[in-house]
Amino acid sequence: MKFTKMHGCGNDYVYVSGFQETIEDYPAMARKVSNRNFGVGSDGLVVILPGTAGDFRMRMFNPDGSEAEMCGNAIRCVGKYVYDKGMTREKVVRVDTLAGLKVLELTEEDGTIAKVRVDMGEPVLDPVKIPVASDAQPVLAEVVEASGRSFPFTCVSMGNPHAVTFVEDTDAFPVEEIGRQVEVDAKFPRKTNVEFVQVLDRETVKMRVWERGTGETLACGTGACATLVACVLNGKTERKATVRLLGGDLFIEWDEATNHVFMTGPATLVFEGELHV
Numbered sequence: 237m238k239f240t241k242m243h244g245c246g247n248d249y250v251y252v253s254g255f256q257e258t259i260e261d262y263p264a265m266a267r268k269v270s271n272r273n274f275g276v277g278s279d280g281l282v283v284i285l286p287g288t289a290g291d292f293r294m295r296m297f298n299p300d301g302s303e304a305e306m307c308g309n310a311i312r313c314v315g316k317y318v319y320d321k322g323m324t325r326e327k328v329v330r331v332d333t334l335a336g337l338k339v340l341e342l343t344e345e346d347g348t349i350a351k352v353r354v355d356m357g358e359p360v361l362d363p364v365k366i367p368v369a370s371d372a373q374p375v376l377a378e379v380v381e382a383s384g385r386s387f388p389f390t391c392v393s394m395g396n397p398h399a400v401t402f403v404e405d406t407d408a409f410p411v412e413e414i415g416r417q418v419e420v421d422a423k424f425p426r427k428t429n430v431e432f433v434q435v436l437d438r439e440t441v442k443m444r445v446w447e448r449g450t451g452e453t454l455a456c457g458t459g460a461c462a463t464l465v466a467c468v469l470n471g472k473t474e475r476k477a478t479v480r481l482l483g484g485d486l487f488i489e490w491d492e493a494t495n496h497v498f499m500t501g502p503a504t505l506v507f508e509g510e511l512h513v
């Protein structure tokens with residue numbers, strides 16, 4: 237099976253064209269390719285298929301085989317993939333996802349796509365739709381216990397669920413210990429991605445993420461969007477800010493007029509390969 241290895245800020249996926257390859261069991265293939273010893277090694281599997289409302293369709297699977305509604309770092313790489321491989325000559329590309337139709341603006345440098353701006357749509361703040369067991373809307377401080385400590389979470393969905401909490405020092409924070417407990421807390425019926433945020437100033441934050449079905453990754457695009465929304469809702473930043481992740485920076489805007497969140501960041505090709513399946 238031919239595949240392409242790409243990353244967005246170090247959040248790396250194995251990309252497979254559904255136009256060329258047929259995968260019988262997506263969850264099993266995701267578990268196989270993600271394994272860093274027995275497979276390719278990645279944060280999951282992304283499959284590019286013909287679109288219905290959009291020009292293309294993206295399906296994304298975590299290393300545990302679970303399918304996510306949306307993946308911000310991956311969709312930027314999908315934009316790069318379809319343009320660089322000549323599947324489109326358009327610089328505006330529409331991609332169907334389980335979180336709805338997303339519109340991408342591609343920026344070309346030296347003949348290939350290096351940066352992509354994605355309209356991530358409106359953040360979902362209704363606890364029923366996130367979903368999270370809470371009576372508040374927006375959910376600004378839903379307390380979750382972990383390791384005998386109480387953490388207040390701001391909960392936002394970007395199509396996939398996110399729980400955001402603010403910490404003094406992300407570098408020193410026990411992300412794995414706390415993240416793995418919050419991910420599966422009973423308050424989140426579909427589990428959750430967990431973001432730990434250190435506010436540096438009103439236009440810059442640092443964030444580390446424990447991803448649902450994955451573990452800690454170097455970056456999370458939907459998580460960066462949820463982080464900016466949480467920062468604005470809690471009065472901590474402006475509506476435009478740089479989210480500094482372990483693997484790189486993403487620029488996030490929550491546009492007041494449209495209520496849409498926009499994410500701008502890199503998309504990088506690492507290698508092409510063939511997997512013996």
Ligand SMILES: N[C@H](CCC[C@H](N)C(=O)O)C(=O)O
Nearest residue numbers: 304307308309396448457458
């Ligand atoms: N683990 C996530 C999917 C990948 C999201 C992340 N890698 C991104 O860039 O948005 C979930 O289960 O919702």
